Amino acid sequence: MSLAPFDLLHLTYLSLRGNLLRSTLTCLGVFMGVTAVSATLQVRSISRAVIAKQLAEREAPQIILYPRWQRGVPRYRFRLEDMQFLRQRLVGWQAISSSSWAGAPEAIFLDRKANPYMRAVSEDFLATSGQSLLAGRFFSTTDFENYRPAAVIDSVLGEQLFQKQDPIGQRIYADRRPYFVVGVIESKLEFSGREPQGEILVPLSVHRARTGSRSIGSILLRPRELNEIEKMEKRAQKLLEQRFPGRKFWAWSNVSDIIEQQQTLIMVSRALLAVGGIALLVGGVGIANITIASVMERTPEIGLRRALGATQRDIMFQFILEAALLSILGGSAAIGTVHGITIVVADTFDLPYQFDSEAASIALGSALLVGIGAGFFPALQASKLDPVKALRSS
Numbered sequence: 001m002s003l004a005p006f007d008l009l010h011l012t013y014l015s016l017r018g019n020l021l022r023s024t025l026t027c028l029g030v031f032m033g034v035t036a037v038s039a040t041l042q043v044r045s046i047s048r049a050v051i052a053k054q055l056a057e058r059e060a061p062q063i064i065l066y067p068r069w070q071r072g073v074p075r076y077r078f079r080l081e082d083m084q085f086l087r088q089r090l091v092g093w094q095a096i097s098s099s100s101w102a103g104a105p106e107a108i109f110l111d112r113k114a115n116p117y118m119r120a121v122s123e124d125f126l127a128t129s130g131q132s133l134l135a136g137r138f139f140s141t142t143d144f145e146n147y148r149p150a151a152v153i154d155s156v157l158g159e160q161l162f163q164k165q166d167p168i169g170q171r172i173y174a175d176r177r178p179y180f181v182v183g184v185i186e187s188k189l190e191f192s193g194r195e196p197q198g199e200i201l202v203p204l205s206v207h208r209a210r211t212g213s214r215s216i217g218s219i220l221l222r223p224r225e226l227n228e229i230e231k232m233e234k235r236a237q238k239l240l241e242q243r244f245p246g247r248k249f250w251a252w253s254n255v256s257d258i259i260e261q262q263q264t265l266i267m268v269s270r271a272l273l274a275v276g277g278i279a280l281l282v283g284g285v286g287i288a289n290i291t292i293a294s295v296m297e298r299t300p301e302i303g304l305r306r307a308l309g310a311t312q313r314d315i316m317f318q319f320i321l322e323a324a325l326l327s328i329l330g331g332s333a334a335i336g337t338v339h340g341i342t343i344v345v346a347d348t349f350d351l352p353y354q355f356d357s358e359a360a361s362i363a364l365g366s367a368l369l370v371g372i373g374a375g376f377f378p379a380l381q382a383s384k385l386d387p388v389k390a391l392r393s394s
Contacts, residue, residue, distance in 0.1 A: 060130025323375025
């Protein structure tokens with residue numbers, strides 16, 4: 001006759017309470033293992049959140065290409081044809097545009113002044129930079145073709161010059177030249193260490209007409225996937241070197257430091273996870289030991305229960321349930337402890353953190369898996385004991 005679930009739980013509780021010290025030490029082993037695993041997952045989760053925050057604060061991941069200066073070789077400057085050349089031959093890109101540095105002129109609106117950066121850009125610049133349009137519009141094809149003195153400013157410059165006024169349609173002066181504001185974009189970091197201080201974008205055609213130059217400053221490439229950025233960087237350099245034999249080109253990414261952080265995170269996470277796995281296995285060995293010792297000590301009890309009608313399944317389930325309960329208790333305590341410590345650390349260092357139920361499930365699930373796995377074979381051995389021999393052993 002099989003035991004009711006409540007009776008099975010009651011017997012399991014009495015068994016664990018009967019040897020409280022051994023049960024506590026086994027729980028402690030599981031606690032240490034799950035603490036290591038859970039802490040590793042929390043470190044990875046917070047690090048990913050920090051990296052995601054850094055990426056959100058910057059312009060979209062992109063590659064910036066420049067012709068490299070070479071001694072004894074006339075310096076080459078990019079033209080729009082070079083951008084079209086890459087557009088046709090590169091694969092995996094999301095957007096390609098160009099940007100030319102136009103200085104840091106004084107910008108004036110009425111009696112307000114600011115010193116923003118100024119860039120002359122091509123039509124697809126917003127798709128490359130990933131900045132959102134907050135008001136108005138971006139440059140149209142007509143703006144480029146008709147050399148309109150239009151300007152798109154970022155939100156930082158908008159606050160500096162216009163404060164609470166609507167900037168759309170207003171005329172500003174930059175480097176003593178008039179521009180009409182047609183749009184406002186969000187302010188983002190271009191790269192690490194350069195805080196937004198205001199920016200004006202103007203059509204590349206207007207800048208080229210005023211400077212009398214057909215060149216462009218740099219070509220910007222935005223890949224579809226962040227992990228493809230290094231491959232695209234090398235491929236773009238190779239294509240340009242094939243197009244211009246003997247010339248060298250410089251390429252860098254605006255998120256190279258974040259990619260390095262990401263790679264470091266992956267290596268550290270793997271190392272910490274390995275340590276956590278070893279600690280968890282040690283806890284599993286403890287569960288196996290307590291289960292084997294419990295089977296040996298309770299052999300007469302097992303024989304008596306079998307004689308009274310307990311099935312092999314009842315015996316095996318009781319020992320497995322003991323291992324599972326020890327794993328759950330130790331694992332739950334570890335997850336709660338790590339969560340509390342992480343909250344304190346996150347508040348102290350102003351780190352982004354919220355409880356990750358998936359990470360907690362993985363940690364607790366691994367503890368339960370190790371516990372049941374460690375207790376399974378001793379439990380199976382207990383269930384196969386011959387009732388007569390077990391009773392005689394007393």
